[in-house]
Amino acid sequence: MSDWKQVCTLEDIPRLGSRVVRHEEDGGVIDIAIFRTQGEVFALRNKCPHKGGPLSEGIVHGKQVTCPLHGWKLYLETGEAVAPDVGCARRYPVKVEDGVVFIQF
Amino acid sequence: MKKPRLVMIGNGMAGVRTVEELLKIAPDRYDITIFGAEPHPNYNRILLSPVLAGEMTVQEIILNELDWYKQNGINLHVGKKVVKIDRVKRLVVAEDGSTEPYDRLLLATGSNPFMLPVPGNDLPGVIGYRDIKDTDEMIEAAKLHKHAVVIGGGLLGLEAANGLKLRGMDVTVVHLGSWLLERQLDEVAGKMLQKSLEDRGLKFLLEKQTEALIQGESGRVAAVRFKDGMQIPADLVVMAAGIRPNYALAESAGIYCNRGIVVNDTMQTYDPKIYAVGECVSHRGIAYGLVAPLFEQAKVAANHLAGYGIGLYTGSVTSTKLKVTGIDLFSAGDYMGGKGTEEIVLNDAAGGVYKKLVIKENKLVGGVLYGDTADGAWYFQLLKDGRDIHDLRDHLLFGQSGGGDAGHQGQNKAALMADSAEVCGCNGVTKGTIVKAIKEKGLFTLDEVKKHTKAASSCGSCAGLVEQILASTIGGAYTPAASAKKPMCGCTEHGHDHVRKAIREQGLTSIPEAMSFLEWKTPNGCEKCRPALNYYMISTWPHAAKDDSQSRFINERVHANIQKDGTFSVVPRMWGGLTTPAELRAIADAAEKYNVPTVKVTGGQRIDLLGVKKEDLPKMWADLNAAGMVSGHAYGKSIRTVKTCVGMEHCRFGTQKSMSMGVKLEKMLFDMYAPHKVKLAVSGCPRNCAEAGIKDVGVIGVDSGYEIYVAGNGGIKTEVAQFLVKVKSDEEVLEYSAAFLQLYREEGHYLDRTCHYVERVGLDYVKSRIVEDEEGRKALYGRLVDSLKDAKDPWAERVAGKQKNEFEVLEA
Secondary structure, three states: OOOEEEEEEHHHOOOOEEEEEEEEEOOEEEEEEEEEOOOOEEEEEOOOOOOOOOHHHOEEEOOEEEOOOOOOEEEOOOOEEOOOOOOEOOEEOEEEEOOEEEEEO | OOOOEEEEEOOOHHHHHHHHHHHHHOOOOOEEEEEEOOOOOOEOHHHHHHHHOOOOOOHHHEOOOHHHHHHOOOEEEEOOOEEEEEOOOOEEEEOOOOEEEOOEEEEOOOEEEOOOOOOOOOOOOEEEOOOHHHHHHHHHHHHHOOEEEEEOOOHHHHHHHHHHHHOOOEEEEEEOOOOOOOOOOOHHHHHHHHHHHHHOOOEEEEOOOEEEEEEOOOOOEEEEEEOOOOEEEOOEEEEOOOEEEOOHHHHHOOOOEOOOEEEOOOOEOOOOOEEEOOOOEEEOOEOOOOHHHHHHHHHHHHHHHOOOOOOOOOOOOOEEEOOOOOOOEEEEEOOOOOOOOEEEEEEEOOOOEEEEEEEEOOEEEEEEEEOOOOOHHHHHHHHHHOOEOHHHHHHHHHOOOOOOOOOOOOOOOHHHOOOOOEEEOOOOEEHHHHHHHHHHHOOOOHHHHHHHHOOOOOOOOOHHHHHHHHHHHHHHHOOOOOOOOOEOOOOOOOEHHHHHHHHHHOOOOOHHHHHHHOOOOOOOOOOOHHHHHHHHHHHHOOOOOOOOHHHOOHHHHHOOEEOOOOOEEEOEOOHHHOOOHHHHHHHHHHHHHOOOOEEEEOOOOOEEEEEEOHHHHHHHHHHHHHOOOOEOOOOOOEEEEEEEOOHHHOOOOOOOOHHHHHHHHHHHHOOOEOOOOEEEEEEOOOOOOOOHHHOOEEEEEEOOEEEEEEOOEOOOOOEOOEEEEEEOOHHHHHHHHHHHHHHHHHHOOOOOOHHHHHHHHOHHHHHHHHOOOHHHHHHHHHHHHHHOOOOOOHHHHHHOOOOHHHHOOEEO
């Protein structure tokens, strides 16, 4: 397990919104979406399990995000799709310390 | 802390639905115990007829498997009848002597078949038709015996008779009335139904009064004798002469009953700790026997049991459908008509089609459809909404028509479709898939079907067809809610109109304020209600309300259209479809500079640059701004384009300057936010090259002025625009068009196009506000102009740095 990496401040993410974090991993580049709900921060691979839609562009509500392409809903805590859809986006651990956001890759 | 105990007596559809609704909104509030007299988990009683007919099995009609009870921690006692309620000690006593204490009690004891009080009504072979046991008994009898007599020519009786006939019995239906289904059909339709059932081999004895059931040598029933002396053989007698609410238990406990357990609008009995729902209930003097009203009751009871204390049940209008495969019949409301009503009738006896609509004071109050029930759901919606049908009157009888609810290949008769036929063209869902999901998963509403099958969940044009499939699969169990009351989404009980009214009257200017005032059930809404609320705020309080960009769909948030690969498209505005060499050069330069892979001319007379990376958007907009171009709003629920023909400036046929008229309209409406996208067109003569006949507002130049058409649509629901008014000057075109669009902005439901809005309120109403009320029109025009007085180019704002975070990627 690699280390925690500083990403941005909490204020850099709009409330009920998200930002994209570009990360190099295994020689490739992947995009991760970090979401800010009413009081928490979550991170998921920025790729909907349905047809690869960018989750970072979705509407955040409760602890879910709705994919902008075809309206799948995913739980931010687990990355699992809300039933009856089935699928999962990879989840990354996130912590906020003194207003600074860290992701564990 | 120990949870309060909820005990439910009765394990049928109404009761279990109440528990389901309760678990949805307050999953951990109670320890729940359910007593069911039958040895089965909750099943779909409505589908007993298909089981009898051999079209389905008992297993297929189970709604809640035993596992469901277990997973929800419900203590279930099946096959255990409750014989006593002790209201002082607050406990119920079962027939085996066991007791169960309660803090809240829910009575859902259903109903019993009415057994005619004639000698012999307790003989072996005489049964009611109510549950799985009765159904099994009929199936067994059909194997051993020949003659069946069904007493009662109502829905249940006919379904039973049909099933027994299919099982090989010789069936006679005895009916007291002069025609079948006299509670649902008028005489003409009743006779037509009788004829087609006779063609299937059923026999009927009408206006016959049963005197006695005669015992045979075996001890079993052998014959039915009538008052007129006639006697017919019968090895099986099915009593289907109605149901009686089962309230004996409640009455014995001293709970006030009057032909049912009497409840108030919150489904509470005279004992405040005891609620009752379903067929056992008498609400405002009515005991309902159809499932749709019972589900409405369930919702209200659950809400009060959960402690929310909102929601009232105020009674239901019901509709009926007979579940005999191959017979199409629908009835609703006051189908008989009479004094003060008018009727529109189509009667094609040879073709087997009969339609009667009953109208009172320009409103549809009832109807009967036989042979062609495709428009049943639409009529029922009109009826429940109480919409003024004056403007529809000349074609009302011919149905909703048009491409509207036509499904993928113009299909509009759900019952006639093959299982393999595609219903939802967007998501490739067939009729068979939908029917299977409805049956196996026990779905009752359009929303449930959308969720489980994805049908009607994209463009929604097949929603009407899906509703028909629901109606033909589950019969009377399907009832659409009145549009005005239909909740906006799962986050609230309130419909669009109610929410708009609250925002207006309470002066609510922010989404959190509205959610708190209207008691939203979720902390911050969902992707459906938030954009709607945001629109309602801004359209109601154009200068006071602040736009909430996190409640906008991505396209509106970043002023470009998201594409399937996550890139965006950019469409600069070309006023009235006009451009210049300089603008074209700037577009060409931008396309090359940002490696735009596709450049396309759109249907709205402008140019689309597709495949732009999100990070590049502000830079590209800056370049286009520098050349004098602004956003085309091709991404928004807003003014899109004003399409024009060349008009009299060049065209030899042109009668008006359509290009300059188009430019004036587009400048006036620039940056206008609306319930959905808005498209206009101006043609210079009736040849109508700008296709004004399918626009939200279509203007057609004629020699003496302009004709204005409204509520056309070229998209999902191809709809020809309707004539609104003829005017003389350009100024009038601006005023009338603006007034119409402002009316739509103020009263439309979010995501309704103008065609949906006008269909809901009627063209007569629109004319009364725009054409006949000069002062009102000018006021509407004034409000539109006022709300657009600060219109800005959203691209320029972003170029200047507004929310620039949105376009920047973080690195880690």
